[in-house]
Amino acid sequence: MMLIPVIICGGAGSRLWPVSREAHPKPFMSLPDGQNLLQKTLLRALALDGVTEVMTVTNRELFFKTEDEYRALKPQAQCLSYVLEPFGRNTAAAVLSAALQLDQAHGPEALMLVLPADHLIKHTDAFAEAVANAARLAAAGWLVTFGIQPQYPETGFGYIESDSDALDGGLKVKRFVEKPSQEKAEEYLAAGNYFWNSGMFCFRVGTLLDEMKAHAPEVHDAVAATLKQSRLTEATAHRCLSLEGELFKNVPDISIDYALMERSAKVATVPCNLGWSDIGSWNALSELTPEDEAGNRFEGEVLVHGANNNYVHSPERLAALVGVQNLIVVDTPDALLIAHKEHTQDVKQIVAQLKKSGHSAHLLHRTVHRPWGTYTTLEEGHRFKIKRIVVKPGASLSLQMHHHRSEHWIVVTGMAKVVNGESTMMLNSNESTFIPAGHRHRLENPGVIDLVLIEVQSGDYLGEDDIVRFQDNYGRAPC
């Protein structure tokens, strides 16, 4: 019985702004132990018995980042495959794309285990046991959900109500219920046959496809049409299906819950107690950091006087709290959040304000990830901009040219291979070069350690769009 975990890595995680942003969403946030939720999800998947492939469905823009995060864990390269979306289209499209691709590669008998990349699961043994039960039920033709035994009357989750019919390792599902009122949530907790809907699923690929055809044919057909026009990219060694954008636009924006689970009669749930959390707010995240005797939880250098029950995430700057209680303080190089613990759900309102006003702080961090590495804008002002550029070993930027700016490059560590107009040179640390406006140039790291360099740009116009690309290793547009 082949079981393929399918990691769904998407969503903006706007309640975890300013660390989570559209271009660096929740699955990529580093947790206090140094790993992020995406990495933890992969490790959880790889630890399951008999797993030989893990598929990841994510946004095309997040592909290189995802690969970097996975690579840091050194998994066996051949076990990773990808479906890349041109834009987010909700979970029905993501799950169905994966299912169609798995059907083609492994046939309808394969089992798929859908794992959102932004959840935390503490009890790995219980998880393995729940997956074994789910796989058995899925193989028998059930659409299987994982029903988390509720610990308290949470009003922020949907619930699954189970039938009394016991199945082998699970229960039949009677109905799904929306986020309840406080009163209803308390009823559910007391009743004992209500579970939190975790967003994890297990399906036999053939069953899923048949049920989708029956209950959501418009989703099925639109995704199937997209796949026909999509191509396996060759950017990496992994099997990597990049979904065609124009056809994907026709796919209805609907969740797998609405499109299928609430409509099908073949739904089961595996009740379980996994130490599960969807890390849905800064409150949940703060609990991963131990508290001191005053109830404060700090990441970074924090001084206090008469302050208690606060959480501060300030990895780069000194923070001081005086006489304050119950605050969440999150510091990043370009944005600062201060929220009351009882209102952390409202952080998404700030993100909505930023989006509405066209502010980039909902989207980008000061450090921007690129396929070849990262750049960080250190300072910009009239006619100049300073960046710190890190190029990964073996990586190179595109062969490019700028009309309006010159660039000074100073190598701080590592070795740079530089094409500058007609000449090619090697620059060692502490050496520099100057690229005049209008010169074709290329930066490459031929070494085995990171290349770090400082770029000082000067010119009349310093926008990122003043770039003409002549050749690019990552398939990016020529201009």
Add this chain to the structure above:
Amino acid sequence: MMLIPVIICGGAGSRLWPVSREAHPKPFMSLPDGQNLLQKTLLRALALDGVTEVMTVTNRELFFKTEDEYRALKPQAQCLSYVLEPFGRNTAAAVLSAALQLDQAHGPEALMLVLPADHLIKHTDAFAEAVANAARLAAAGWLVTFGIQPQYPETGFGYIESDSDALDGGLKVKRFVEKPSQEKAEEYLAAGNYFWNSGMFCFRVGTLLDEMKAHAPEVHDAVAATLKQSRLTEATAHRCLSLEGELFKNVPDISIDYALMERSAKVATVPCNLGWSDIGSWNALSELTPEDEAGNRFEGEVLVHGANNNYVHSPERLAALVGVQNLIVVDTPDALLIAHKEHTQDVKQIVAQLKKSGHSAHLLHRTVHRPWGTYTTLEEGHRFKIKRIVVKPGASLSLQMHHHRSEHWIVVTGMAKVVNGESTMMLNSNESTFIPAGHRHRLENPGVIDLVLIEVQSGDYLGEDDIVRFQDNYGRAPC
């Protein structure tokens, strides 16, 4: 009748950390209108009738900064004189140094008006009137205080109790009282003959010297001995007395209030209502910024959701407040303060913690002022440091050499004259040079606009103390 305002510019202003720091204290903090308290004090002094000289007593380290702030106001250069202290030694020493210097320059009949540089006065007409009354009383031999009519029962100030004897423009002082309890403060407010002790004074120079000799001879003699060994520096066009450090150490560390005012029988007060504030906390400072309909006062880009009655000072980064009340948030490039409005006095406890632990954040900002301009450390890491350097028109750094680091200089704006080993060159914007370790070098701004350059240092050791100075325009030590 010659009246010379004496501005006392000192103190750390630790309750206004992290904007106020030892090397950039309260008088230099920029207020919402763009001026700082020091500049406002100078303008207030210059606006008085018949003022032809303003003397400033400040720390030697703050001299160039003070000059810069004054210069920005374009006062008549010949009217400024300075007494420079090697270290702070409380107000008796500062006032007496000024008095002895004024006695020598203008004789005992001159009147001195002592003005702390870290106060705000709203009503300039009332101030001028109070000064006129004070000058008349001082000329008649009184040691004159300015008694601020209390607006509420403040427990943070000392009070002056007046006698019933009316003088010409003032009242005789019965006694000084220490910071009172709440109950006492309410009594004082009701009584009507108690005033806040503002720390401003007016003295006839000869009277002050006689009274100091009589009541605090040890202070008088130690300061007089120091002045005998002190020299007029020639660093600028201004008369500038730099106090000798070894002898100044012998001066008792005592306030003018304790040393003289509480002991003399010749003390008068001019009751006045000046719209005076000592800007003694972030609460007081916040009131200079208008509030919005939710009671929030913001300097910088701030987003809110359900937050009211907060003050945010965040000139460089986006800040977001969610569901919080009554907070003071002060953001600087290297340190962040979050305090409850009722506990802003305790900010000084944070500064005390920083001092105790040897942290530089109580002392320095990321941008450091030097006689020739400023430097800002943009980033530092293993084997590299990046600075943004601004050199004032006509200024130059010392001729220097570093043993352990090389420096890349890239001119962003302005013109640089660079001595690099044996050669001298001019660098225009967008040009660069490289100073190898061990090379003598000098950087000068020969132009009429600021020279801005980026310096990228690299080497095994990048401490500020790896510097050998061969020649310096500002009298700084050769190494």
